[in-house]
Amino acid sequence: MSEIRVDARGTECPESDEAVMELAISAGRVLLENGAEIFRAEDTVRRIYTHYGVTTGREFVLTNGVFVSAGSTHEDMFARVESISQFDINMEKITAVNELSRDIEDGRYTVREAMQKLESIKKLKGKSLPAVILASGAGSAAFCYILDSTLADGICAFAAGSAVYAFILFADRIRMSKLVRNVIGAIIVTVISWLLYMTGVGAHLNPMIIGSIMPLIPGVAFTNAIRDIADGNYLSGTVRLLDAVIIFTAIAIGVSMGLMLINRISGVIPV
């Protein structure tokens, strides 16, 4: 460590480069884990180390990894890689890290305080399981109703959509592969919708199935893929696009399998 660094506002910054870079990479990691775009993670990492005066900082971000380094002949060398294997969509955490990075730029945090704040962001609880499952059902019902169907169909979609999200949460807990998860999920949706259709609860099978597959649709992967590619992050964008395409395909395969199963049991493919 050479002379004392000052941050962007001219305040002395007693913490080491290492502490600054640790903070920056942790912030980047939280963003990626919770479904942020590449540019946002890069931007946040850069803003943080630049603000705290680490002039030699560099960052490189992919969908599942953050790499940072700092140092030169005059400063200590520092390098760290964080690889991410578990993803979880949580917009609250992204919003919180975004806010933290603004507040850091406004000079409201020392490195140590910012690290504490980041730790508390990581621990944010999110929503309870029943709330998320019911919300997923409500979303399915609404997107079923949109397709010229009835309220009764919506109620069926609510049941199928809630059930499939409960299954997704279970599948994620046992680390089931996404491909298998979405095939099985789509089969569940198709079969439950058909059972409700056969028992006469719902009158229109197609809207019921379409509404209830919404919880499986990879909306975040798809929009992030577009944004990453639009930003020129082709590598990460392609990976995310492939992710979205595989999930869409898995859903289509699952629905087909469900319908063929119904065909075997009942002798007809319902319309």
Add this chain to the structure above:
Amino acid sequence: MTGQIIAAVIGTIAFSVVFIVPAKYYLYCGLIGGAGWAVLSLSMNSLGEGLSTMLAAMTVLFLSRLTAVIKRCPATIFLVAGILPLVPGVGVYKTAYYAAAGELGRAAATGYIALKDSIAIVLGIALVFEIPQKLFNGIGRPLTKRVEDHD
């Protein structure tokens, strides 16, 4: 029509709960999703499926970026749920349906439409991403207390 737009608002809000958007932004997510659906269904007859989907995606992203400036938060939180009403679930389903029924010609035709709609969403989003942040800051500035170059 009105009922469908309300359903789009409710559906978008429901999925913003699933994506754990902070509760104070639920209503904005819902209105943005509803606006997307309204643009889609109003322009469908005159512009056709592809163009109206693109226009709807542009609307959703434009409103997301604008709201992000006004509320000082990331645009993503409005976009991820707001885009859902436009996702071609019908196309994916019909493709699977015809494939299961052994009608491969119709499966290919509906699959092509689903792909076309997806590309329309991609184009719509990519185009509005190109609008400089300054423009959104300019529109949003009178509506918020403090604005920064940080969508």
